[in-house]
Amino acid sequence: MASEQMKPVALLLLVLNFCMYVIVLGIGSWSMNRAIDYGFIIGPGFNLPAHFSPIYFPMGNAATGFLVTFALIAGVVGVASAIVGLNHIRTWTGDSLPSAASAATISWTLTLLAMGFACKEIELSIRNSRLRTMEAFLIILSATQLLYIAAIHGASSFRRT
Numbered sequence: 001m002a003s004e005q006m007k008p009v010a011l012l013l014l015v016l017n018f019c020m021y022v023i024v025l026g027i028g029s030w031s032m033n034r035a036i037d038y039g040f041i042i043g044p045g046f047n048l049p050a051h052f053s054p055i056y057f058p059m060g061n062a063a064t065g066f067l068v069t070f071a072l073i074a075g076v077v078g079v080a081s082a083i084v085g086l087n088h089i090r091t092w093t094g095d096s097l098p099s100a101a102s103a104a105t106i107s108w109t110l111t112l113l114a115m116g117f118a119c120k121e122i123e124l125s126i127r128n129s130r131l132r133t134m135e136a137f138l139i140i141l142s143a144t145q146l147l148y149i150a151a152i153h154g155a156s157s158f159r160r161t
Contacts (some may be wrong), residue, residue: 006151007092013086013148020137020144021078025136028072031057035065060131063123067117071134074110078141081107088152103150108145145158 035057055065081103088100118135121127127135 003092007089010085010148012081013144013151013155014089017061017078017081017141017144017148020141021075024071024134024137024141025075025079027130027137028068028075028131031059031064031068031134032072034058035068060127061121063117063124064127064131065122067114067131067134068079070110070114070117071072071138074114074138074141076108077103077110078107078145085093085148097152101149104145104152105151108142108149111138111141111145114138119161 038058039056055069057064057068060067081100084103085100088096115138116136120133121131
């Protein structure tokens with residue numbers, strides 16, 4: 001009974017997380033594309049700039065490169081986790097729970113890592129509105145992904161009794 005009551009909650013959190021991870025991927029992809037297009041030009045006959053960094057982003061601050069890199073990784077793993085979670089919610093058995101829970105936990109830990117860089121970027125202040133949006137989504141995702149993990153684990157404890 002309680003297991004079936006958690007299914008719509010888990011589905012709602014799963015769809016919400018999927019949409020937010022797709023938005024993080026979109027903003028992160030835009031940032032990466034902009035960094036590639038407007039970053040340092042290196043080639044034959046060009047000298048490296050004095051403070052060259054392979055994670056240089058023409059917008060934001062010193063934490064932007066790390067934030068975007070880890071946000072893209074967290075976004076890809078988060079979308080994959082949502083696909084596995086959708087399979088778990090479709091079957092809603094104890095056999096599909098371990099894969100959904102482990103994928104969600106890995107996604108959550110990577111989101112926490114990206115959120116840490118988002119907090120550092122907030123502390124350093126200089127950033128544009130797209131980066132602020134990505135920071136906000138990562139902070140919200142760190143909470144909603146944890147709630148999703150709790151929802152699928154909470155439902156599984158009721159199924160065993």
